[in-house]
Amino acid sequence: MTIDLVVHCSKVHVYDGWCETASREGDHSPKNRSEGLLHSGDRCLAVVTGSKCEFLGLMECVRVNTRIRFILLEGLRTSWPICMGYFPIGLAFGVLGQKAGLNPFQIGMMSLLVFAGSSQFIAVSMLSSGAEVMSIAMTTFVINLRHFLMSSSLVVYLQQAGWKFLSAFAYGITDESFAVNMTRFRANEWGKYRALAVNQWANAAWVASTVIGGMGGEFIPAGSFGIDYALSAMFIALLVFQLRGRIYVMTALLAGVLAVALALLIPGNSYVVLASLLAATAGFALKKYAQKKKGIHV
Amino acid sequence: MSETSYLLVVLSMGVVTYVPRWFPLFFLAQRRLPMWLIEWLDLIPAAILSALIFPDLFTANDPRQLELFQIKSLVAVPTLLFSLKTKSLGGTVVVGMSLYWVAGKLMG
Structure with a gap:
């Protein structure tokens, strides 16, 4: 079990068995209630471990010195499948950008400011065909609207976080980081800073791979070692982690079938949002119906 | 430009x-989010993941067409079984990639 942070127990907010926010002993101002404020040698009253807050009596904080390194390493250990999966896609994007007449700096700038793969591909092909700024922005908006749903889902685990943290965290919400962080949060073994580290490692891999692609990535053989399948395999595993009962399996199956049907009917990627909304609502209705009918929990 | x-x-x-x-x-x-919203949002990750994976595995081409049996979807079966058995994220990624690579060599 890893020790996340050492905190004053009375200030620990417990949310669904998950401890969050802390303050130094004697420090009661609400604005200072965040993980990062502890320093080595601060005297604290409890430790927060993965899922529970333990009272240990007055003790010294000793983990703090290594906290940043610990957070970055944990983030890397968790995000490597994303980073690996991004590489072939990022290289391909860089090559496409280069062919459309963009230099590596311009490619990197788009990856840094937008950080959303599929919309970047579409934007570059729209740029090559001479589309207007307005229509590129509208298309990007529609493609990336699905993050709204992911962000709403993540917020359950980020209650009490400050606006600065949330504004930084929002930047890194992608299909992949959402899925990985959600799984770890769900297992009660995750903290917001490690989630942020996952976002930023993935971001670094994305920016780096697109820039490398823009510098001549076509020399790297496509399809090496099945790396093109990294993200698909990762999503399969993450879906398995989400299936914690019959209602999740039914919701997932319904979403999958709906998504395929909608993907065949409507061009673009609005099928993700539509299928997810419909399936989650149907799953929710089914759960309520079953609870009412039999008085049992599905 | x-x-x-x-x-x-x-x-x-x-x-x-x-x-x-x-x-x-x-x-x-x-x-404070209302309970029904939390319960509904609880189903969103499973739904989104499925909605992302299924079309990726079972459709191909542009415009998209139904393609139930292709390397991607066939490799997904042992990958899924491995994941169910081991619950390992890293292992599943490595196994999926290896199988996809081998299948590509054999069938492509």
Whole structure:
């Protein structure tokens, strides 16, 4: 079990068995209630471990010195499948950008400011065909609207976080980081800073791979070692982690079938949002119906 | 295309992408969410993951066509079984990639 942070127990907010926010002993101002404020040698009253807050009596904080390194390493250990999966896609994007007449700096700038793969591909092909700024922005908006749903889902685990943290965290919400962080949060073994580290490692891999692609990535053989399948395999595993009962399996199956049907009917990627909304609502209705009918929990 | 108009494109893309990511976090984080919303949101990750994976595995081409049996979907079966058995994220990624690589060599 890893020790996340050492905190004053009375200030620990417990949310669904998950401890969050802390303050130094004697420090009661609400604005200072965040993980990062502890320093080595601060005297604290409890430790927060993965899922529970333990009272240990007055003790010294000793983990703090290594906290940043610990957070970055944990983030890397968790995000490597994303980073690996991004590489072939990022290289391909860089090559496409280069062919459309963009230099590596311009490619990197788009990856840094937008950080959303599929919309970047579409934007570059729209740029090559001479589309207007307005229509590129509208298309990007529609493609990336699905993050709204992911962000709403993540917020359950980020209650009490400050606006600065949330504004930084929002930047890194992608299909992949959402899925990985959600799984770890769900297992009660995750903290917001490690989630942020996952976002930023993935971001670094994305920016780096697109820039490398823009510098001549076509020399790297496509399809090496099945790396093109990294993200698909990762999503399969993450879906398995989400299936914690019959209602999740039914919701997932319904979403999958709906998504395929909608993907065949409507061009673009609005099928993700539509299928997810419909399936989650149907799953929710089914759960309520079953609870009412039999008085049992599905 | 000029440097400034490219910058304008990228900036506007950045803004319209960032806002939907930021809005729910910013406006819901300090609120007590109603129980029904939490329960509904609880089903969203499974739904989104499925909605992302299924079309990826079972459709191909542009415009998309139904393609139930292709390397991607066939490799998904042992990958899924491995994942169910081991519950290992890293292992599943490595196994999936290896199988896809081998299948590509054999069938492609």
